[in-house]
Amino acid sequence: THFGFQTVSEEEKGEKVYQVFENVAKKYDLMNDSMSLGIHRLWKDILMHKMNPSPGTLLLDVAGGTGDIAFRFINYVRSIRERQLQRKLKHHQNLSWQEIADSYQEEAVKPLGDSQVVVCDINKEMLKVGRQKAQHLGYSEGLSWVVGNAEELPFDDNKFDVYTIAFGIRNVTHIDLALQEAYRVLKPGGRFLCLEFSQVNNPLLSRLYDLYSFQIIPVLGEIIAGDWKSYQYLVESIRRFPPQEEFKAMIEDAGFLKVDYQNLTSGIVAIHSGFKL
Numbered sequence: 001t002h003f004g005f006q007t008v009s010e011e012e013k014g015e016k017v018y019q020v021f022e023n024v025a026k027k028y029d030l031m032n033d034s035m036s037l038g039i040h041r042l043w044k045d046i047l048m049h050k051m052n053p054s055p056g057t058l059l060l061d062v063a064g065g066t067g068d069i070a071f072r073f074i075n076y077v078r079s080i081r082e083r084q085l086q087r088k089l090k091h092h093q094n095l096s097w098q099e100i101a102d103s104y105q106e107e108a109v110k111p112l113g114d115s116q117v118v119v120c121d122i123n124k125e126m127l128k129v130g131r132q133k134a135q136h137l138g139y140s141e142g143l144s145w146v147v148g149n150a151e152e153l154p155f156d157d158n159k160f161d162v163y164t165i166a167f168g169i170r171n172v173t174h175i176d177l178a179l180q181e182a183y184r185v186l187k188p189g190g191r192f193l194c195l196e197f198s199q200v201n202n203p204l205l206s207r208l209y210d211l212y213s214f215q216i217i218p219v220l221g222e223i224i225a226g227d228w229k230s231y232q233y234l235v236e237s238i239r240r241f242p243p244q245e246e247f248k249a250m251i252e253d254a255g256f257l258k259v260d261y262q263n264l265t266s267g268i269v270a271i272h273s274g275f276k277l
């Protein structure tokens, strides 16, 4: 391949992946939007609806990069809580002004209630961009950023309710180790959710997608980010990732139960889900 990935050692692969995301960090969001024509936003929204977090959820978003999943989680939880507050005020006309003021105050101080999200990524530059975005958007409560490797997570066992990894697992050197770590840090009853590029199941779309991936994406990478190689790596990493059924079996091998997947956009991406029971 362009990077000779088949011939480099595993350690070197990790370093190359680090360089790729270090190079693209500042332009990452712009490139995501232009390359997917904004569709990645929709896929991430669908992931969030599938998660449908209940109040008090503790989420770990691994390979969380610039925070897209974390910000969606925050918005989702906030909107649930706002709706709850509105319902409470609507159906309890007998509340005193003090009680109403207290409810608003609590909402302002703790907009996520007991819910929390931890973004973990191996790349400091990606996290730096994410932190800046969070600051700009005014998100701080219930949100933390941790540098860490998906293969060796810096968290205790049985800690999180949900583990997400979006467009991250294909970049990890040992996918099996990352899955074992996901299992370890989830509480019993916790859910694993992975959004990743997968295998297109429509022959016509598949041909168009190949053309787009190999001919257009690296060119866009060069034009927008001045970085052909990094985007060629992204395309190649997508092609090397195991198809839906094979990945499902890997998740089961890590110990997860009730594993299934949902194809989005004819399998361009898939959401795999599993439970630690």
Ligand code: SAM
Pocket (backbone or CB within 6 Å): 017, 021, 062, 063, 064, 065, 066, 067, 068, 069, 120, 121, 122, 123, 126, 148, 149, 150, 151, 165, 166, 167, 168, 171, 172, 173
């Ligand atoms: N989840 C974000 C999103 O959907 O926009 C970012 C996805 S980005 C394509 C892939 C991310 O995986 C990068 O931020 C990269 O640093 C991170 N990554 C690669 N290898 C990793 C590893 N072993 N452990 C944790 N993060 C890793």
